[in-house]
Amino acid sequence: MTTRRLIIPLLASLPLVVGCADYQAEFVNDERVATLATTSPDAASNLKNSLDAHFGTPNALVAWGALPIDFGEIGGTVISANGNSLRVSLETEPPDGLSNVAVVVETETPQNRTAGSYNADTRTLTLLEQEAAPAIAPGTSLRLIGHKLQAGRRLYMQHCMHCHGVTGDGNGPTARYIRNHRFNPLPRDYRRGLFKFTSTKIGFYASRDDLRRTVTQGLAGTYMPSFLLLKTDELDAIVEFIRFLAMRGEVERRLLDHLQPLMPSDDGTPPSDLADLEKELAVDTFNQAFADAASLVAEKWVNAEDPDNRVIPTTPRPPDTGKSRIRGRSLFVDTKINCAKCHGEGGRGNGAVLKDRQKIPGTDDKYPTPGLRDDWHKMIQPRNLTSGIFRGGRRPLDVFRRVTAGIKATPMGGFETNLTESERWDIVNYVLSIPIDGAFIDEHGHQYHGGDRSHAHHDHDKPADKPADKPADKPKTTQPKSAKDKK
């Protein structure tokens, strides 16, 4: 009786103990890899193995030099060596957790080794056993590579994985709670290299600063929370890890495109000349394709850091006056620019295009239901500009960038070519004024909230808070008399 009383609680707590066991996370492959495996198992496993060889697994990441990632590198020299255990002097004291970090030992022919552990007190670096590794003499210099990526992985697993997923596919265990609303954006799937809120020009990827901004400030109004209190080095490490996941995902996608001819047709039949194709694509040209994919992806991420590819206005924001806002408003509803077709006359995100069925990108078909979609085929609502929520930031610079380069991977394209810089600034002044003074501007230059002009605010007849705005280019006295909407 007593034993039973004891054993039951013990059994009940067993799941707790098991749950805390070291979790063997895995990168999951794109679902097309499984499809590929039905016709060409060799090609599929070739792809998987190459990815593993160059990117590793979550618990044994690989720092592949072809990628423009700061993996975290520490130089040092060997003071004394005793087999695999080296007393070393490192240039910078490493953060904790050097296990599994790559070690390049600069012996005559450089050795690639892996660190087993590092003891900071005795400064002893223990390398993992490696067959036929030549002895390491004191004075040899060495480099430890990858501690930053590992720190990024640890932090990512702690803070981000449950939404964005181990692989960065946006499919973490809690992502499904976000899915329950049609317009909630899902956690970003990093694997296509697409990021919405960037400082870069049209067609360019996100810079490290952009990712940092997203992580520290969050994306207001979405489930992406702010991680403001992360320390700088933690933040850097996480950002590097996101870039790593994005690069891994995109290399995989590009290789799948390369292997596309091997895929079964819709009814599951393999291509007729499978054997030849297989030899050509999965054997002869595979390594070249892998290298090409990686260098292409690397180039994109490198370009995103280039200051020349950043949207930076050349003229300062013009004073936020009524006249500027009116110009902005007329562009907003202008038939050529037509922000209103998406955002609506009143800026409420209910423009006319929402009634149309949109074309599915890359095909001639249309989506079955009306409404805008993003590049992940998810329903997306043009922003309600009266809400005062700016996911990508509310600085004039941020909004200027949104108008110039658009919001990537969404239907909102950039207006860099259609609008001059000063026109874009006028739009910025107008857009920033909407949450405060309303979207409609009457014939006197007064802004008001659609429909209730009788309640136009007496205390907002000043254009903005800038002292320079006092010039009375807006009559202060008259209240709009008629109740006619501009619609």
Place this chain on the structure above:
Amino acid sequence: MSRIFWCLFFTVWPIIAIVVCAISPAMDWAFPGNREAATPLGQRIDDLFYLILGIVTVAFIGTMVALAYVLWKGSKNEDEKGWFSHGSHNLEVIWTIVPAGVLLFIALYQIDVWAIYRVREHENRDTVNGPRPSHLVAEVTARQFEWRIRYPKPGTKFKTYKEIKAWLAKPHAGDVYAVNKLFVHLNRETLIYLKSGDVQHAFFVPDLRVKQDAMPGQSIDVWFTVNKSGKFNLTCAELCGWGHYKMRGEVEAVEDLEARLRELKALQDFDGVTPPGTAPAEASEEATP
């Protein structure tokens, strides 16, 4: 033998409990913030806590000593036979009235602190038309899973609560926005209006002894005066979803709050060309052809 064992057994536990309590301050098992609240009201709340702790300690030691004595005496008594008691009316009355008296005392004694903490200011607000010179008003919106903060334009002095209400109702020109980090004035009153963007949360700053639920659809006023400079953890104290633990924020008390807000505002006004903080170029329509 076994009688003595049980007698000692039941005596040892209260002794351990008291020893643990006695050493806990030295072990730092005490209130956050080096045992001392960073708000004057928080210090009074702590005082109340210590008062109650004192009362409870006396009662605890008293009952435990009596229990140990009775056990000890009983364990030695081999001759007398136990007798069956139907209770004592007098005793029942005594141990009802004494704790009731203690409770009543605590209830009356704490009224003032409670009134200052949650009632008096609020009541005044409806009768007296005009705020006390509150030096900071801010709107704090808890949402899954972060704290979104809005300050009025730096330098704003609200004259009436009506003005504050109007400000809270919608965004205004010059508002300063922040997330997860609330700046407050050192040694002056802070008045925040707590809102929720989605579900129920709770604004909890342990060092300040401030804890208030944020309710969807309501704007709840919370006031406190921080009298120690520094940074204090802000957490959510209402299980609000699976990212509840992520709602870490910070409250920082600074000497010159207005300057800090101006800095934030300057950053927020950055246009990519004019360095933040410099005055905007002289306004003229000619500048923008």
